[in-house]
Amino acid sequence: CVVVQLLGLGLCRMQSSLQPLCLSLETLRRVKDRMLEAMERGLSHRTHTQATVRMLPTFIRATPDGTGKGQAVGARALRQHSRAWSWQGGRLGSGRGATSALLIPSLAPQLFAFMATCLCEFLDGLRTRQTDFELGFSFPFSCRQTRLDQGYLISWTKGFKCPGVEGRDVVELLQSAINKQAVIAVVNDTTGTMMSCDASAGPCEVGLVVDAGTNSCFMAEARHVEVVEESDGRMGVVTEWGSFGDNGALNDVLSPYDHQVDQGSLNPGKQRFEKMIGGLYLGEIVRHILVELFSGHTTPALLTKGLVQTQDILEITDEQVGLATAQRVLRALGLEASDQDCFSMQQVCSAVCLRAAGLCAAGLAAILSHMCRNRELPCLKTSVAVDGALWAQHPRWWLRSSWLGPLAPECEVTLVQSDDGSGKGIAMVAAVASRLAAQRLQVNQTLALLQLSPDALGKVQALLRREMELGLKKETHAMSSVRMLPTYICATPDGSERGDFLALDLGGTNFRVLLVKVHSREQGGVQILSEVYSIPPNVAQGPGTQLFDHIVECIVDFQTKQGMMGHTLPLGFTFSFPCQQTSLDQVRGRGDRRC
Known part of the structure; x- marks a missing residue:
C-alpha cells in the first residue's frame, strides 16, 4: 500500500480548487430562469x-383530502430491494424483500416476477380475509x-440496465406477473412523496x-399541460429535471469535476x-477534487472509481464525527492526513453538498414561481x-431552504419531511384514485x-318545430x-353600407x-364612440314617459359632448324587452307598460 502524507493544503490552493463550486445568488437566479424556460418547453x-x-x-387529478378509507396496497421498485405497503384507514404497514440475489442487469421477466413474489409474500403476512x-x-x-x-419506460437511470423494459408498459409487465391483482395506478417516487403528506397540515x-x-x-x-387533452382542474406533473442542462443550458455552471x-x-x-x-455522484465529485488537490501525489485507491461513498461525505460534514x-476515509485512500488535511477534506465535502443544495433550491423555486404565476x-x-437520504441525513440541506425566500419571494413554503413517502404515497394514490372513481x-x-x-x-326537436x-x-x-x-328586417348587411348613425x-x-x-x-372601417348612462331606480320603476324623457336627456348630453347639436342622423334603438312590432320603426310593449 502506497502511503502519501499531505503537508497541509494551502488556503489559496483550496480556494482555487473549490471556486468552481461556489454559486452566487445571482447565478442561482439564472439557473432558476433557465429551468422555468425548460419547464415551459416541456409543457408545450x-x-x-x-x-x-x-x-x-401523471394523470393524478387530486391530492389526499383526509377522507381516504378502505384498504389499498403499494409496491415499489428500488435500486437494491423491493417494498410493499398496505394502507388501511390511516394506518400504514410495510414489508421489504431484498434483491441482492437479483443483480443488475437482469431480464424483464425476472425483475417483475421477483416484485410479484415479494408482493404475494407481503399479502400473505397481512392475515386478512380480503x-x-x-x-x-x-x-x-x-x-x-x-x-x-x-406508463411506458423511456430510459433507465440510477445504474439500472434491465433489457427488455424500455419502451414497454411497466404496469402490463407487473400485471402479467400478478395474475389476480389489478394495478390501478403507476406512480413515480416523487409523486408518492407528494401524496404522502398529512392532509391536515394544509395543501x-x-x-x-x-x-x-x-x-x-x-x-x-x-390547461397548461398541453400534451394531454384534459383542460379542467389540475394535473400532477413529474418534471424529470435530472436531464436539465443536457442541451448545454448549464455549461457555465458545470465545473471541471x-x-x-460525466465522462x-x-x-x-x-x-x-x-x-x-444526486447521491450516486457526489462521492465521485469529491474524489476528483481530491485528485486535483493532491496533484502528483495520488494513490491507486484515490484513482479508483467508487471508493468515496456519499454516506462518508454526509458523515464528514457532521460537526461531531x-x-x-x-x-x-483519507487513510482508506492511502493518505496519511494531518488535522488540517482532515479539516480541508471537510471543507471539500461541505462545498459539494452546499452547491447541490443551492441547485436544488433553484429548481424548486422555478416550480413554485411557475405555480404562482399560472x-x-x-x-x-x-x-x-421532501424524501431521500441526502435530505434526511444532511442538516445543511435544511439550511438551504432559506434560499427559497430570495429565489421565489412571491411564495410562502413549508418544507415537510415525508414520512415513508414513497410507501404511504403509493397506497394513497391508489386510495385517491378509488375515491375519485366513486365520486x-x-x-x-x-x-x-x-x-x-x-x-x-x-x-324535443319535433315539439319545438311544431311550436x-x-x-x-x-x-x-x-x-x-x-x-x-x-322584426321587419328584410336583409343582412352586404358591406356597401356607409355613413354616420346614432344608436341607442x-x-x-x-x-x-x-x-x-x-x-x-x-x-x-367601422369606428364607434359611446358613453354609458345609468338609469336611476325611480326612473326604471316610474311611468314610461319619465323613462323616455331620461333617454332623451342622455341623447342631448351625448350630442353636446360630440359637437353634434343640429345634425340629423339615422337612429337605431335596441330595446331588450319583449315587443310586438308592427313595422321596422314601430312596436307595442308587452308585459309591464310602465317599463
Missing part, C-alpha cells in the same frame, strides 16, 4: 419532444404515462426527492443536473414534501336524470308558446348612446 405540445425537462403528466386490493406501483424512472394505470402540492438521483413533481393547472464525473458515468452527456445533486470520519396568485402558500360514479348517477338520449332529443310553426301562422299564433315575433342600447340598469361611423376598410 409544440416543443415537448425536444425538451430536456420532460414534464411528464382478497381484492387496489394496488399502486411506484416506479422511480422516466415513464411516458398515457393513463393513470399505464401539499409539490414533491421533491433527493436520494441516489433527484426529481420533483407538482400539481399543475391542467462535473465533466470528469466516467454510464450515460455521458445525460442527466447533467442530477449528476451535480466529521473530522474522525475524514481521517478514516394560478394568477399574489402569493402562493403550499407545503413541499365520478355518484355524480354520473345524479346527473343521469339530466342526460337525454338521441330519441329524446329528437322528440315554431304554430307561432308563424296567423290562426294559431296566439296559442303558441314560441312567439316567433317579426337599453338593457338592464344602464343605457348606452353610440355614434357609429361606417366607412370602407381603406378609410378605417
